[in-house]
Amino acid sequence: GESVGLHLPTLSVQEGDNSIINCAYSNSASDYFIWYKQESGKGPQFIIDIRSNMDKRQGQRVTVLLNKTVKHLSLQIAATQPGDSAVYFCAEGVSGTYKYIFGTGTRLKVLA
Amino acid sequence: EAGVAQSPRYKIIEKRQSVAFWCNPISGHATLYWYQQILGQGPKLLIQFQNNGVVDDSQLPKDRFSAERLKGVDSTLKIQPAKLEDSAVYLCASSVGHSSEKLFFGSGTQLSVL
Numbered sequence: 049g050e051s052v053g054l055h056l057p058t059l060s061v062q063e064g065d066n067s068i069i070n071c072a073y074s075n076s077a078s079d080y081f082i083w084y085k086q087e088s089g090k091g092p093q094f095i096i097d098i099r100s101n102m103d104k105r106q107g108q109r110v111t112v113l114l115n116k117t118v119k120h121l122s123l124q125i126a127a128t129q130p131g132d133s134a135v136y137f138c139a140e141g142v143s144g145t146y147k148y149i150f151g152t153g154t155r156l157k158v159l160a
Numbered sequence: 161e162a163g164v165a166q167s168p169r170y171k172i173i174e175k176r177q178s179v180a181f182w183c184n185p186i187s188g189h190a191t192l193y194w195y196q197q198i199l200g201q202g203p204k205l206l207i208q209f210q211n212n213g214v215v216d217d218s219q220l221p222k223d224r225f226s227a228e229r230l231k232g233v234d235s236t237l238k239i240q241p242a243k244l245e246d247s248a249v250y251l252c253a254s255s256v257g258h259s260s261e262k263l264f265f266g267s268g269t270q271l272s273v274l
Contacts, residue, residue, distance in 0.1 A: 091265030
């Protein structure tokens with residue numbers, strides 16, 4: 049059954065479309081940002097990270113964009129698949145402290 | 161490589177009872193974290209260990225929560241006495257610490273306090 053995300057913002061996308069999940073962070077001193085994926089009944093799983101000296105970083109089917117001016121982070125998933133359905137969290141931290149603050153999360157639903 | 165192990169997977173207790181959770185991090189990981197995840201929210205850090213020392217426990221409700229990491233490996237988190245608002249998933253995570261900031265999470269313990 050569901051263990052997270054019953055009242056989270058939800059993004060519904062058609063299979064094969066691109067998804068964009070947004071996140072606003074709070075601490076101007078944060079210089080390290082991470083996106084996690086959490087499937088029902090599981091712990092968060094690392095997707096991609098970015099440091100503040102970069103604006104964009106690409107992984108396999110995923111891209112993270114960082115806008116430090118407005119303290120905004122986004123995760124783009126290309127060609128969204130049913131297996132991408134999950135809750136996505138951004139987390140912010142200050143390098144070297146190894147302490148991270150998680151956002152509230154967004155549920156991604158992939159429609160067949 | 162084995163992941164972060166947590167037990168039990170589920171626990172149901174009545175308020176005012178005590179409960180303990182166990183975590184075995186990935187071998188060699190110096191940093192260990194306990195997070196509380198209330199339904200519909202992101203994980204919130206409770207306590208962070210570096211080896212067997214506490215780095216940050218500022219958000220741990222110390223009147224009822226305690227945690228230890230003896231010998232710098234396994235860790236236990238205890239709640240005594242439990243309150244209804246403690247119902248949540250308790251996640252353990254570990255990281256190498258000094259050379260990598262990537263966290264690896266266990267599947268968590270889902271606690272229900274009735």
